[in-house]
Amino acid sequence: MGVKLGILGLGTVGTGTVQLLQDSAGRHPLLQEIEIYRVGVRSLDKPRAVELSTEVLTTDLESIVNDPAVDIVVEVMGGLEPARSLILKALSNGKHVVTANKAAIARFGAEIFTTANQAGVYVMLEAAVGGGIPVIQPLKQSLSVNRIHTVTGIVNGTTNYILTRMQTEGSNFDDVLADAQRLGYAEADPTADVDGLDAADKIAILASLGFGGRINLQDVYTEGIRQVSKTDIAYAEKLGFVIKLLAIAKRDTPSSPLSVRVHPTLVPQAHPLASINGVYNAILVEGEPIGQVMFFGPGAGAGATASAVTSDILNLVAVLKTNTAVANPLLTCGHQEYCQIAPMAELITRFYARFLTNDQPGVIGKLGTCFGNYGVSLESIVQTGFQGELAEIVVVTHDVREGNFRQALAEIRDLEAIESIPSLLRVL
Ligand SMILES: NC(=O)C1=CN([C@@H]2O[C@H](COP(=O)(O)OP(=O)(O)OC[C@H]3O[C@@H](n4cnc5c(N)ncnc54)[C@H](OP(=O)(O)O)[C@@H]3O)[C@@H](O)[C@H]2O)C=CC1
Numbered sequence: 020m021g022v023k024l025g026i027l028g029l030g031t032v033g034t035g036t037v038q039l040l041q042d043s044a045g046r047h048p049l050l051q052e053i054e055i056y057r058v059g060v061r062s063l064d065k066p067r068a069v070e071l072s073t074e075v076l077t078t079d080l081e082s083i084v085n086d087p088a089v090d091i092v093v094e095v096m097g098g099l100e101p102a103r104s105l106i107l108k109a110l111s112n113g114k115h116v117v118t119a120n121k122a123a124i125a126r127f128g129a130e131i132f133t134t135a136n137q138a139g140v141y142v143m144l145e146a147a148v149g150g151g152i153p154v155i156q157p158l159k160q161s162l163s164v165n166r167i168h169t170v171t172g173i174v175n176g177t178t179n180y181i182l183t184r185m186q187t188e189g190s191n192f193d194d195v196l197a198d199a200q201r202l203g204y205a206e207a208d209p210t211a212d213v214d215g216l217d218a219a220d221k222i223a224i225l226a227s228l229g230f231g232g233r234i235n236l237q238d239v240y241t242e243g244i245r246q247v248s249k250t251d252i253a254y255a256e257k258l259g260f261v262i263k264l265l266a267i268a269k270r271d272t273p274s275s276p277l278s279v280r281v282h283p284t285l286v287p288q289a290h291p292l293a294s295i296n297g298v299y300n301a302i303l304v305e306g307e308p309i310g311q312v313m314f315f316g317p318g319a320g321a322g323a324t325a326s327a328v329t330s331d332i333l334n335l336v337a338v339l340k341t342n343t344a345v346a347n348p349l350l351t352c353g354h355q356e357y358c359q360i361a362p363m364a365e366l367i368t369r370f371y372a373r374f375l376t377n378d379q380p381g382v383i384g385k386l387g388t389c390f391g392n393y394g395v396s397l398e399s400i401v402q403t404g405f406q407g408e409l410a411e412i413v414v415v416t417h418d419v420r421e422g423n424f425r426q427a428l429a430e431i432r433d434l435e436a437i438e439s440i441p442s443l444l445r446v447l
C-alpha cells in the first residue's frame with residue numbers, strides 16, 4: 020500500500036515538491052511508494068503549474084490533518100497561523116510532519132517537538148534552513164559527536180542575492196528585491212528577509228541543533244540589510260572585504276554563554292563565505308574534532324527546496340515501511356533546557372564605521388582620542404573623500420568589546436565636528 024501525503028500549500032515549494040514527486044523516473048525507487056493524496060490551498064481558481072485531479076485539491080486544510088488515511092503531512096504553506104495549529108493537529112493525530120517553515124519552528128518548536136514526541140512521530144525540517152543544502156540532518160546525525168563552537172552562515176537567499184547584485188552591478192535595492200520576489204526566493208512578506216528575521220529564525224534552529232538546547236528567539240540580536248549602502252559596499256571592497264548578511268552562533272568555551280546574532284558583516288575577501296553569491300547559501304560549522312566543515316548550495320527556490328522537502332518525505336516513507344516502533348533519537352528533538360545567550364555588549368568583534376565630519380583640522384585626532392578613552396584600538400583610519408561640504412572618514416577597529424565601542428561612539432556623536440555616523444558594521 021502506498022504512503023499517503025497530505026500537502027498543505029501549493030506555492031513555490033509545494034509546486035516544486037509535487038513536480039518532483041510526479042517525475043520519479045531515475046530517482047530513488049521509494050518515491051514510487053508515495054501517493055499525493057490531498058493538497059490544501061487557499062484558492063481553487065488559481066492557475067497551477069502542476070496537474071492534480073479535482074478530488075486532490077481542497078481549501079479545507081483541517082480535513083487533511085484530520086483524515087485518518089493521511090500518513091505524512093507536508094506543511095509548505097508558511098506563516099504562523101494556521102500553520103502552527105495544523106502541524107500540532109497532524110502530530111496529535113499520529114501523522115509525521117515535514118515542514119519548510121522556519122518561522123513556525125523557531126517560535127513554536129518547543130510545543131511542536133513535545134507534541135511529536137508524545138505522539139511518537141517525527142518532525143522533519145531540512146528545507147527550513149539553507150533551502151536545498153543538507154544541513155539539518157548533518158547537524159543532527161553526521162556531526163552530532165562533535166563539540167560545536169561556531170556556526171557561521173549565509174542563510175538567506177534573498178538578501179544574498181540583493182547584496183551580490185548591488186555589489187557586482189551597482190543595482191538598486193528595490194529593483195533587485197522585486198527580482199528576488201519574482202524568482203520565488205522571498206518570503207510572502209519580504210520584510211522577513213530584508214530585516215534579517217528569516218535569518219534569525221534559521222540561526223536559532225541551527226544553534227539549537229549545534230549547541231543542544233532551545234533558543235529563545237527574542238535573544239537573537241537581529242539587524243537586516245536596509246542600511247547597507249552602495250557607498251559602504253564600495254569602501255568595503257577597497258579595504259579588502261565584501262558585505263554579507265551573516266548569521267552567527269558562537270560559544271567561546273563549553274561553559275560560556277552563546278552569542279547568537281544576525282547582522283550585515285564585512286567579510287575578508289579570502290574567507291570561504293566571501294565568495295558565496297546570489298541565491299546561494301553556505302554554513303560553516305566549526306567544532307572539535309572535525310575542525311571546519313562548510314555546507315554550500317542553493318538556499319531558496321522551487322527545485323532546491325523541493326529536493327530537501329522530498330528527501331525528508333523519503334526518510335519518513337522508509338520509517339513507515341520498516342515499521343520502526345522506537346523513536347530514533349537521531350531523528351527526534353528532545354531539548355528541554357534553554358541556552359544562555361550573552362548580551363551584545365559583551366561581544367568581542369571588529370567594527371567598520373563611516374563618519375561625516377566638518378572639514379576642520381584635527382578631526383581625525385579627536386576621533387582617535389575618543390576611541391582611546393574606551394580602549395578601542397584602530398586598525399585603520401582614513402579620510403576617504405568628500406560628500407558635498409562634509410569630509411568622509413572611515414575607521415576599522417581591532418577586536419573590541421562592543422560595549423566599549425558604543426561608549427566611545429556616544430562621546431564621538433557629541434563632538435562638534437561630527438555631522439553624522441551613516442554606517443556602523445561589524446567585521447568578521
Ligand atoms: N520559497 C523558497 O525558496 C523557500 C520557502 N521556504 C518556506 O516554505 C514555505 C512556503 O513558501 P513558498 O512556497 O515560497 O510560499 P508561497 O506563498 O509561494 O505558497 C504558499 C502556499 O500555501 C497556500 N496557503 C497559504 N496560506 C494558506 C491558508 N491560510 N489556507 C490555505 N492555503 C494557504 C497558498 O495557497 P494559494 O496558492 O491558493 O494562494 C500557496 O499555495 C514557507 O514557510 C517558506 O518560508 C523554505 C525554503 C525556501
Ligand SMILES: N[C@@H](CC=O)C(=O)O
Pocket residue numbers: 147149150174175176177178204205206212217318319320
Ligand atoms: N526567503 C528565504 C527562502 C528560503 O528559506 C530566503 O530568501 O532564503
Ligand code: NA
Pocket residue numbers: 145146147148149150151152153154155327
Ligand atoms: Na536545508
